[in-house]
Amino acid sequence: MAESLSNGVKPHPRPLSPHLQVYKPQLTSITSILHRFSGIALSAGVLYLLCWLLAVAGGAETFDRLQDFNGSLIGRLLLLGWSVAFFYHLLNGIRHLAWDAGFGFELPAAYRSGYAVLIGTAVLTIAAWVIGYFQMGAF
């Protein structure tokens, strides 16, 4: 680069950062992007948790109205999305903390932990919903 600058030839324009549209999808990059998306989704989830607390504070009537919405199709889809985002962000967050402590940096280890996070997210989400429906007396 120093050469091309000194002889006055403009260097060929090269991409400077991994833009998503030209970056080959890999497990490591996808899990990283999903961590951000799930974090943003969970921030909205905290707002919804506040709405739920406000509904309880408002008394039985507002609480029942919010619980009716939770039971609707849209409500259930939102809660399903937030539970997937929660278990994913929790497990991948633990993966990040392990990396920060210096563990699991080798490529095979990073792939193994990536698959473990995806499988663990599915298992924990299904377990939470099975227990939830069991609580409601669905079985």
Added chain:
Amino acid sequence: MSGPENSLRSRLGRARGLGSAHEGVHHWWAQRMSALALIPLSLWLVASLVCNAGADYAVVSAWLSGPFTLGALGLTILITVYHAVLGLQVVVEDYIHGQPTKLILLILLPMGGVALVVAAIVSLLVIAFAG
């Protein structure tokens, strides 16, 4: 790492250890420590919510009125919002490029976070003592 003789950074700058962001590792460390605290706290909250699935108003308000729930939920919401504000701040810094929008969002994020925590704690106190 090259020695201090070869570094472009001044010896004073190295001793301060604040780096180019002028705040050192504070943000990074706070993000990790809040994450660590949230592993047990968030698991407790989600497990409690799952166990309260389908519960009526009397059961839910009784659960929320207990001193343990009041303290643990207040702490969980406080640390969750802190962690979320730190994370969203990085997202804004990375993806919002317009200077006025970016600045306004970076000012509003912590303000919104504090407002959310206050609203949640007031709700919890109302449920526990005025319900």
